[in-house]
Amino acid sequence: MEEKCGKILDELARLYPDAAPALRFASPYQLLVAVILSAQCTDERVNKVTAELFKQHGTPQTMLALTQEQLEKYIYSCGFYHSKAKHILSATRDIEEKFGGEVPCRHELLKTLAGVGQKTANVVYAVAFGGDAIAVDTHVFRVSNRLGIAAGNTPDKVEKGLNAAIPKQLWSKAHHYLIYHGRRVCHSQKPDCENCTLNKWCDYYASVK
Numbered sequence: 001m002e003e004k005c006g007k008i009l010d011e012l013a014r015l016y017p018d019a020a021p022a023l024r025f026a027s028p029y030q031l032l033v034a035v036i037l038s039a040q041c042t043d044e045r046v047n048k049v050t051a052e053l054f055k056q057h058g059t060p061q062t063m064l065a066l067t068q069e070q071l072e073k074y075i076y077s078c079g080f081y082h083s084k085a086k087h088i089l090s091a092t093r094d095i096e097e098k099f100g101g102e103v104p105c106r107h108e109l110l111k112t113l114a115g116v117g118q119k120t121a122n123v124v125y126a127v128a129f130g131g132d133a134i135a136v137d138t139h140v141f142r143v144s145n146r147l148g149i150a151a152g153n154t155p156d157k158v159e160k161g162l163n164a165a166i167p168k169q170l171w172s173k174a175h176h177y178l179i180y181h182g183r184r185v186c187h188s189q190k191p192d193c194e195n196c197t198l199n200k201w202c203d204y205y206a207s208v209k
C-alpha cells in the first residue's frame, strides 16, 4: 500500500503542481467563514458572496455588527443560510470572547467553535496555520475510496486511512491533489477512467474493467 500510495501521490503532484485552495481569504478568520459557507455550496459561489461580505465585515469585530437577519441576506445564495449565519455569529462571538479576537491555531480549540467540525477544523488548521491535516470532503472521500488508498464508509474512517497511508508532511498537499482529481477527472457520476493516468493503481477501475 505504501508503494502504491507513493506512486499515486507522485502522479498527482505531476498532474496538479499548483494545487491550492480555491476559496479566497485574507486572514484565518475569513477562511473560517468561507469554509463554513462552503458546506453544500460551490467555492465559486462562496467567493462571490464573501467578496461582498468581507468588504464591510471581514473581521470578527465588524461581523458582530450584523444581526442574524442582515448576515442571512449576504449569504442567502450559499444555501442553508439560516444555520450558516447562526454558526458564523456564534463562532465569531467565541473568537471575540474566548480567544481575544483571533482564530485559535490549535486544532482542538478550533473544534470548540460553533459550526466547526472535523473537516472545517482540518482545512483552517492546514491552510491558515500550516498544520498537518487532511480534510475529507466529498471529493477526497470518493477518490480515496475508488483508488483504494483509504476505504471507509464515513469521512472519519477515510481520514484515518489516509493518515496511515500518507506521510504526515504530505497530508495537506494530498488533500488538495485529491480534490483537484475529483473535480477534473474522477467525477462522481462519470469518472473518466479511460483517460485517468491513475487507472493502473485504481481498485475501482480494476473492478469495472
Ligand code: SF4
Residues within 6 Å of the ligand: 143, 146, 147, 185, 186, 187, 191, 192, 193, 194, 196, 197, 198, 199, 202, 203, 204, 205
Ligand atoms: S481510474 Fe477512474 S475511478 Fe480510478 S481514480 Fe481514475 S477516474 Fe477515478
